[in-house]
Amino acid sequence: MTGHQPIVVVGDLLLDEDVAGDATRLAPDAPVPVVEVAGERRRPGGAGLAAALAARDGREVVLVTALGTDPASEAVRGMLPPGVRLAELPLDGCLPVKSRVLADGQPLVRVDRGGGVPGSPGPAVHRALREARAVLVADYGQGTVAVLRQALADAARRVPVVWDPHPRGRPPVGGARLVTPNEREARWFCGEREREGDDSLRAHSRRGALLAERWEALSVAVTLGCRGAVLARAHCDDPLYVPVAAGLDGDPCGAGDCFAATAATVLADGGLPPEAVGQATEAASAFIAAGGPASLAPRAALSAARPPAPVAESGDVQGLIASVRAEGGTVVAAGGCFDLLHAGHVQFLENARRTGDCLIVCVNSDASVRRLKGPGRPFNPAADRTRVLAGLGCVDAVVVFDEDTPEALLRRLRPDVWVKGGDYSVRDLPEAAALREWGAQTLVLPYLDGRSTTELARRAACASP
Structure with a gap:
């Protein structure tokens, strides 16, 4: 492999919107807070956020995703950073839009709208997967990954594949180098529908090992938020625990995308899963501390947001x-x-x-x-x-x-x-x-x-x- 081979991100692109302000009173007609809007921010979400994060250090990234001609699709095309190149599938319908209302930095409500059906991939999509140095799958259950399942299975036999799963999406293809469910997702995939239960590191590593066996993955990293991550393998009793170096205080939205994107870049450079999980944990922590997705936004995008530090x-x-x-x-x-x-x-x-x-x-x-x-x-x-x-x-x-x-x-x-x-x-x-x-x-x-x-x-x- 050469240094010019890109990291390819495959998955569902979303348009994320944040409406942010202060809430100091309740509405007179219902016991709900009134948000005095201070600013609005729009950015690529889903696989788009993962691609933007993978491209932060100057890497070439190809984003394989479904886009249409609707206003949301056109808006996201213009928002992607220069280091991200598109290989599009046609989208029959509208790009999904995820809107959050935040008061004092805390989400109050989320509204989802839109959605469409991805069409068949063209030559540019298949060429991107053949030329990939590594593949990151960001499956949000909108259908892009399902259309490309066989091509992703073929890629897993050639290059490292990092799979960020979602309960609404498909299970990973066999041979994935690293799968990165969070704690809630790991419980769901293991059939535990209740949040209560064994919360020990041993239990999390056991879930990871079970999923690695079920998915035929080389390794599974269960991310635990402020507790770090546990890396497990099938039929292996020596999991790796990676703690967070410092306490987390910030918007966790997008932290999973940051974790998966960082792990993919480490594996693309020849690193092993333990190294990838260690660096991914640090990167996700720093991402949250810097303000989460707001740290990637243009300075003028949200008047009330403090711009990211230049160093x-x-x-x-x-x-x-x-x-x-x-x-x-x-x-x-x-x-x-x-x-x-x-x-x-x-x-x-x-x-x-x-x-x-x-x-x-x-x-x-x-x-x-x-x-x-x-x-x-x-x-x-x-x-x-x-x-x-x-x-x-x-x-x-x-x-x-x-x-x-x-x-x-x-x-x-x-x-x-x-x-x-x-x-x-x-x-x-x-x-x-x-x-x-x-x-x-x-x-x-x-x-x-x-x-x-x-x-x-x-x-x-x-x-x-």
């Missing part, structure tokens, strides 16, 4: 900067990919820290690393690189940026000293002009000779059996 941060970076400067100290920033952290990186960061009173490390995001280093990079996702860097005693904070250069981030942080490692010339750095605007000093420190990520990767490849 991911560890700690209160602005608070750190203010406290250091209040004491007359020097703020130092250093940058790099830090893909495989080695002794050269550590020496560089320790030396950078010695030039001032705090050290903020600016790290390229996964998409940024991929653009700079090419397919197959980074070896470690940004969440892992950030966690390792933040654990170093010389590092006070870590900030992730998505651009090719840290210029925009540096304009926000305005450090007193900017440090780069390697054989750069200060005047050749693309961010040099920005640093001169506020009189920052730029330093270039050498890495430890003989240590490099590329060399570590080459030696590891040579040592592989």
Whole structure:
């Protein structure tokens, strides 16, 4: 497989609408809250949300779904992000629309309308499945997956297939690499119609193993919300439990799509199910903490919504900067990919820290690393690189940026000293002009000779059996 093969998302596309506002009184004619609308937001839902999430780090994604000529279909076509390419089936009817009314961020009611019947797939659909690096199935029971069942069974014999099931949809095809029901869905598929019952991790893993056997799936991850996820296999008594690193507080809508999309990208890159579930759990938690689906919306889409932060941060970076400067100290920033952290990186960061009173490390995001280093990079996702860097005693904070250069981030942080490692010339750095605007000093420190990520990767490849 080549790095140019896309992840293919197959499933039912929906139009999601949120009407958000405040509720401070009840209606005079009925004991129901009155919502003072502050804003409205529309976005692709169902398989469309899964595709948008899979494309967040710059990957090519093909969305195989049914669309018609109705207003909802036309609206969703224009909402899909640039990284998502459509391979359409005809839709006889209207695209389903799911509308939520939220008060103070909490859903009050949901109204569903529309629906249609998918037609036969054309050559573009079959070509997309043949060329897939991995397939994510988002089955919301609207018929798209049923039409493509045989093609999905064929795909499962060639590439990793992640199946996000729904009680209204079809069971997964045999050979799926990973199936991702949530706790409620797992109970339903196991024939437990009541929510009450054994809620232990052992019971959840037992349900996962039963479903893996029934569906002939390699593995099943039962997602448990704020408790994390349990990964199980058929006829296996050693399930893997993946806890959530931090408490969840936010809109959980779409978290399952984020979990499945992240798992599909990990498997597409050659990862194993345990690795996929670990990264998917972290990604879903971060998605909820960032505001759920609202974090993907354009800034002008909902006037009352706070726009998503342009960077991911560890700690209160602005608070750190203010406290250091209040004491007359020097703020130092250093940058790099830090893909495989080695002794050269550590020496560089320790030396950078010695030039001032705090050290903020600016790290390229996964998409940024991929653009700079090419397919197959980074070896470690940004969440892992950030966690390792933040654990170093010389590092006070870590900030992730998505651009090719840290210029925009540096304009926000305005450090007193900017440090780069390697054989750069200060005047050749693309961010040099920005640093001169506020009189920052730029330093270039050498890495430890003989240590490099590329060399570590080459030696590891040579040592592989």
